[in-house]
Amino acid sequence: MKEYENMEERKAVLGLAGVNDKEILDIGAGPLAILAAQEYECFVTSVDIDTVKLREFEAEAEAAGVGEKISFEEGDASDLPYCKDAFDIGICFGALHHVPGDLREQVIRELARVSYERFVVAEYTPEGFQEIHGGDERYSPVDLSDLESLLAGAGKVAIHRLDSMVVYVIDRR
Template sequence: MLGRLLHGRPHPGAPGAIGHARAYEVFSGLGFAGRRRRLYGQLVALSGVRPGEHVLDVGCGTGYLARMMAETVAPDGTVLGVDPSGPMIRYARDHTRLGGCTFSEGFAEDLDAPDGTFDVVVTSLAVHHIPEAKRAQAIKEMFRVLRPGGRVLIADYRPPSGRLARRLIGPLSGPVMRHNPVHLLEPLAREAGFGGLNSGDLRPFLHFVRGVKPAADERGRGVAGEAAG
């Protein structure tokens, strides 16, 4: 299966991590059918990122989205890409020539950053690689490292709806992507504390959720209101 080719030897702390960066880039180019930059440009726009902001890309892979984010936040903003796969991080570093765009090995469910560090957190095509039992904690970590008023954009693979397409994607990607429960992303974001949630689809196969970390006074009013009720 494609999954076995891309993943290689399982990572002890992240069994879904991709180990073959060059193969991933080749298959991404084929899978996006020449529309990768356009699709990721839509993700940049959906994130609402602005020049001068500080961005975290969780599960950054080879750094494709992180580099596009860095182009947008330049010259004074920064982008940090985090991924558990050493080969993906090395590839991202070797292919990035943008100031303020850096990469580090790390786990989504245990981010190595202080509270309130970033203005924007993004993650694309990464949540389905996180073990199911750790996904809620990963999104809570995204909430933690955002400043009050910061924004999150979570985009992941949306399984095809047609029976034929599901049969075709199955042998290539395996059950994780064929049955990827993207409908749970918004409830997980809500549980983590995000407000202002909205979601949608980007053709051909992405589902996204956007949210905002409430300002401290807004969270306080919510707690006070619940107590009064």
Template sequence: MTQLRTGRRRYYDIFSHCYDAFIRLHSRQNEDDTRDFLVDAAHLGGKCIPRILDVCCGTGSVILTFKERCPDALAVGYDFSHGMLSRAQEKNRGDTVFVEGDAAALPFAEDTFDVVTCSHALYELKGETRQTALREMKRVVRPDGYVLVMEHEVPRHPVVRFLFHVRMASMGAKDAREFVRGGLDPFRRIFPSVSLSHSRTGKSKLVSCRK
């Protein structure tokens, strides 16, 4: 792992202590709606025992929501921050598995998962690392599965918008702001099928990809 990535991991280990509070401030009580929007987009109704991977899972809120909706699922949360995973494990009331590692090098075989998600995290990766992570997600999802990437719209609340930009600047992801504001080209360079939708609250956008 590069020195920059190691520095970011330390940052997230510290940030893990207040991450959930930050998300609550940004979502302003809409975080459950946003997660439900993501879970619904996975179209898991016809899967008996779906396999779900959440990349950059943070404190585990998304993958644990999947597990609540699909109790029989094989649910895996994946993150490179030990601090984030520790918080996730504290919230784990079932058999969700949490794995520590780099998004640019997923330790899973090809075509393993029915759904691969990445929620509000991909924009924080630098350009080439981001593209490598997307290629890895494509590799491990099944041919009839989905890669679902949820990203922030730029926050409207002035305090949250300020914290949002400070966060990006502090990690050195110079192209992160352009990625959040940009279109679907980074996804279309990797996936043949890409579509865009928006959450009911207007605070998040969802990119649905298929290979």
């Protein structure tokens, strides 16, 4: 797998999520799905609206030898085509700020709906966002206070602070 920024944070998120041998949904195609399949023995469904990004990471998964453990599917995270509790764990790693502000709450609702055991939202702190996307007007930072309020009604929330991210693990059971 290529070298990517934040690989240690991805490993930390997967560890906090307790993904070993689980079936997970990954919102936003990226290296997290490959890492989950390689090191945590997960079966992953990676959903993204960007077909170019999906094909890129599908090729990387094949090259890494885990293509059979990851399904790359084009889809809108605010309207997922899966039934309730379809996955053990749902993860949204640094993808929520790519979603238009008016759809973010719906993405969280959908992630909660399709996740049986727990779901995880990892989003950048203001400083982390600035470091990654500073000056790029296509994206807007997630207000972490608003996100915490929204997640409070979805289950038992554990909050973990990493270097440039805050990780919310929401237990559904």
